[in-house]
Amino acid sequence: MWAKQYPKQLQNILNKVEQQIQPQISHIETIALMNQKKVLDAFKKHQISESSFAQSTGYGYNDTGREQLEKVYASVFGGEDALVRPQLISGTHAIATALYALLSPGEELIYATGTPYDTLLDIIGIQGNQKNSLINQGIFYQEVPLKNHQEIDIDSLIHQISKKTKVVAFQRSCGYTSRPAFSIDTLQTVIQHVKQQFPHVIIFVDNCYGEFVETKEPLDVGADLIAGSLIKNPGGGLAETGGYIVGQTSLISDCADQLIAPGIGKEAGAMLGVTRSFLQGFFLAPHVTSQAVKGAIFSAALFEQLNIKTDPAWDNIRTDIIQRIHFPDQAQMIRFCEVIQSVSPVDAHVVPVPWMMPGYDDPVIMASGSFIQGSSIELSADGPIRPPYTVFLQGGLTYEHVKLAITEAIYQLYFLKEHENG
Numbered sequence: 001m002w003a004k005q006y007p008k009q010l011q012n013i014l015n016k017v018e019q020q021i022q023p024q025i026s027h028i029e030t031i032a033l034m035n036q037k038k039v040l041d042a043f044k045k046h047q048i049s050e051s052s053f054a055q056s057t058g059y060g061y062n063d064t065g066r067e068q069l070e071k072v073y074a075s076v077f078g079g080e081d082a083l084v085r086p087q088l089i090s091g092t093h094a095i096a097t098a099l100y101a102l103l104s105p106g107e108e109l110i111y112a113t114g115t116p117y118d119t120l121l122d123i124i125g126i127q128g129n130q131k132n133s134l135i136n137q138g139i140f141y142q143e144v145p146l147k148n149h150q151e152i153d154i155d156s157l158i159h160q161i162s163k164k165t166k167v168v169a170f171q172r173s174c175g176y177t178s179r180p181a182f183s184i185d186t187l188q189t190v191i192q193h194v195k196q197q198f199p200h201v202i203i204f205v206d207n208c209y210g211e212f213v214e215t216k217e218p219l220d221v222g223a224d225l226i227a228g229s230l231i232k233n234p235g236g237g238l239a240e241t242g243g244y245i246v247g248q249t250s251l252i253s254d255c256a257d258q259l260i261a262p263g264i265g266k267e268a269g270a271m272l273g274v275t276r277s278f279l280q281g282f283f284l285a286p287h288v289t290s291q292a293v294k295g296a297i298f299s300a301a302l303f304e305q306l307n308i309k310t311d312p313a314w315d316n317i318r319t320d321i322i323q324r325i326h327f328p329d330q331a332q333m334i335r336f337c338e339v340i341q342s343v344s345p346v347d348a349h350v351v352p353v354p355w356m357m358p359g360y361d362d363p364v365i366m367a368s369g370s371f372i373q374g375s376s377i378e379l380s381a382d383g384p385i386r387p388p389y390t391v392f393l394q395g396g397l398t399y400e401h402v403k404l405a406i407t408e409a410i411y412q413l414y415f416l417k418e419h420e421n422g
């Protein structure tokens with residue numbers, strides 16, 4: 001019905017896809033329902049009320065709304081305490097804050113999931129030569145390559161852990177790579193192995209893009225500390241900025257000292273009026289995340305019908321919101337991003353052009369017509385222009401928006417042309 005302006009053949013494919021993915025869609029709705037309950041229970045437990053939304057200024061002492069917000073995050077994500085702040089400016093900043101707080105010179109960080117997300121390379125010191133990188137501060141670093149570029153290599157990981165190893169870090173989402181995202185079950189298995197032999201090692205998980213995709217979070221399966229971005233899943237599309245760190249009380253206290261200053265810690269930090277959007281966004285987050293995941297499943301199934309490779313496949317289990325679409329050539333990749341941009345609520349009139357982004361060897365194209373700058377819980381599509389011409393598609397505040405955007409893109413790429421050519 002909704003697609004009736006499209007050619008019959010495309011309508012038929014859409015109908016087929018909608019029927020095909022129905023079991024997956026129902027599964028995603030069940031997950032959203034369970035997560036919504038978890039969030040609601042936490043709001044009740046911590047007695048969120050009108051006064052929780054009051055704006056704090058100056059030092060931000062005695063900000064009860066902020067304290068309640070952090071308790072809600074801790075409850076939902078399975079930790080003892082949390083830092084949820086606009087002063088954490090992004091996911092990268094939250095992760096960096098955690099790593100600097102956990103590690104001292106002479107201690108070692110091991111990344112168990114291969115090379116970490118791009119923005120962490122300078123922070124760790126794998127790339128660049130920043131004076132304050134972890135490595136330049138005397139922290140040791142190793143990473144365990146993935147087996148066949150796909151799986152966590154448990155044996156190598158266990159073998160590499162030594163007396164100086166303080167933190168073993170995992171990245172749940174695939175980020176901008178071709179490896180799969182790691183499910184909570186997979187993380188659980190590996191974390192159990194590590195903890196059995198090395199109970200004192202701190203397990204850190206970069207939880208970006210993973211929140212609310214499953215019914216468990218990394219702290220539920222043995223991780224000690226997690227961090228992420230509020231302009232991704234947990235902000236629910238409403239948080240204007242921010243990051244979070246959740247975990248054991250003593251570790252959160254160290255993170256607060258690192259973010260703010262030793263001795264001041266988490267008792268301070270004005271919220272400047274964002275507590276309402278953080279709480280309301282977190283309330284919406286299970287649903288909004290489910291919309292993005294449904295959109296990803298729809299996209300995967302639709303592209304499969306057109307023989308375009310996608311991963312994960314539409315019927316794979318999901319643990320993050322990223323959908324990779326591998327286009328046969330550069331022209332299709334660019335055209336796809338142009339159409340996604342043109343079906344956005346903001347900047348629909350703007351045409352994205354590939355540009356040389358710092359840190360990349362190839363031009364990158366980005367479609368993002370979002371209310372919050374760079375927000376990737378809102379529908380966005382991007383990727384470096386090089387074979388295999390992969391577009392990373394993620395987000396979508398509503399399933400309807402993703403459906404409309406993807407369908408229009410497919411129409412323009414594969415049906416309009418044929419039609420025009422007669």
Ligand SMILES: *Cc1c(COP(=O)(O)O)cnc(C)c1O
Binds near residue numbers: 090092171
């Ligand atoms: C997005 C992301 C980050 C960084 O978050 P920003 O908010 O963009 O700084 C880190 N790790 C992963 C896996 C991510 O997806």
